[in-house]
Amino acid sequence: xxxxxxxxxxxxxxxxxxxxxxxxxxxxxxxxxxxxxxxxxxxxxxxxxxxxxxxxxxxxxxxxxxxxxxxxxxxxxxxxxxxxxxxxxxxxxxxxxxxxxxxxxxxxxxxxxxxxxxxxxxxxxxxxxxxxxxxxxxxxxxxxxxxxxxxxxxxxxxxxxxxxxxxxxxxxxxxxxxxxxxxxxxxxxxxxxxxxxxxxxxxxxxxxxxxxxxxxxxxxxxxxxxxxxxxxxxxxxxxxxxxxxxxxxxxxxxxxxxxxxxxxxxxxxxxxxxxxxxxxxxxxxxxxxxxxxxxxxxxxxxx
Numbered sequence: 001x002x003x004x005x006x007x008x009x010x011x012x013x014x015x016x017x018x019x020x021x022x023x024x025x026x027x028x029x030x031x032x033x034x035x036x037x038x039x040x041x042x043x044x045x046x047x048x049x050x051x052x053x054x055x056x057x058x059x060x061x062x063x064x065x066x067x068x069x070x071x072x073x074x075x076x077x078x079x080x081x082x083x084x085x086x087x088x089x090x091x092x093x094x095x096x097x098x099x100x101x102x103x104x105x106x107x108x109x110x111x112x113x114x115x116x117x118x119x120x121x122x123x124x125x126x127x128x129x130x131x132x133x134x135x136x137x138x139x140x141x142x143x144x145x146x147x148x149x150x151x152x153x154x155x156x157x158x159x160x161x162x163x164x165x166x167x168x169x170x171x172x173x174x175x176x177x178x179x180x181x182x183x184x185x186x187x188x189x190x191x192x193x194x195x196x197x198x199x200x201x202x203x204x205x206x207x208x209x210x211x212x213x214x215x216x217x218x219x220x221x222x223x224x225x226x227x228x229x230x231x232x233x234x235x236x237x238x239x240x241x242x243x244x245x246x247x248x249x250x251x252x253x254x255x256x257x258x259x260x261x262x263x264x265x266x267x268x269x270x271x272x273x274x275x276x277x278x279x280x281x282x283x284x285x286x287x288x289x290x291x292x293x294x295x296x297x298x299x300x301x302x303x
Contacts, residue, residue: 001059003028003035003114006046006074008066008091016091020065027110040066043073043276050077054084061085061295063113067092068133072274075123075132075292085118087295093160094203094275097133100213102301112297119302120290121213124197127283129273132292134201134208136272137263137280138175138192138223142168143202144272165202169235174225176266181220181258193263194221195285199241199303201272206241210257212303216289220256261285 005024009017021037028035040046053060054077062078064071064086071088078084088107090098098104106112124131136144146164178187194201196208196219208219226234230248237243244255264282271280296302 001033001061003033003061003063004053005035005037005063005065005089006040006050006070007037008040008070011066011070011091012093016065020089020091023108023110027114030111031114033114040070040073043069046070046073047077050074054078054081057083059083059085061087061118063087063089065089065091068094068097068275071097071132072130072276076130079123079130079292085293085295086121087113087116087297089113092275094201096200096203097198097274099200099204100133100198100303101296102303103297103299106297106300109297112299113295116295116297116300118293119214119296121292121294121302122197122216123288123291124195124218125286125288125291126195126273128278131195131197131273132213133196133198133274134272135195135274135285136192136201136207137177137195137265137269138190139168139173140192140194140202140205140207141270141272141277142173144275145270145277147202148277165235169231172225172227175269178264178266179222179262181256181261187266189225191223191225192221193223194219195261195263196221197287201275205239207238207243209241209244210255213294214290214302216287217257217259218261218285218287220254220258220261222254222256224252224254226252259287 062074064074143164147160174189194207196211199211211219234248237246262284268281
């Protein structure tokens, strides 16, 4: 099997590559495995490179060395190739998909990664691409977009999300949307809709606390308009993943688990797909059970 490390040179504000490259060379030297290191240029180039390598047909293990966006780029290039495996080395600012592993430190143990076992992992397909972790529409997408504007400032890292959330939530934006799932169809004013495979978004907000990346279900968290002190209380519980049991959530939060879902905004909004903000005018969503093989490092588990 060939081991290909897809390295985003911008990850970790440009510092991750310097830390990672010596670890890669040391690990492959010990293992004797055939390997390549590929530095990414942009999303399309990454997808094209991975697709070309995967289409050669030989067994290949891709290591996505970056944030959730890099992971999505590699996924989109290898999806549908049964000979390809996907390993996660979280080097980005949020690394939300990595939180679906029992031992996140093992993801940086390259010996454990190379000895890891591939396991089936679900993928969400939508009209335009795929998501391994989560799609966010509404206010949480606005926060993700604002975060990209300030994350390289003095408020870098996790603080950038907090600062972005405060700025966005102060505007009290809402969005009128139509959605359908399990025979239920509604049109109403919403703050946000999270369409989840994994549990976390925004650098650690546990917006889909019941989610599992291997249960064959999408988790949908819908939040209706809320303001003031109630919003602040609910936001804290949304971060902790306790919002489904919160008194403040009654009539505000709706949580669904389903295989298919559709959402149509009355006016165009944006969507955050695994952290990347794109224009969104509506889509249907489908859960693809076990559509990709994720490498679980030795000693860890996929939740």
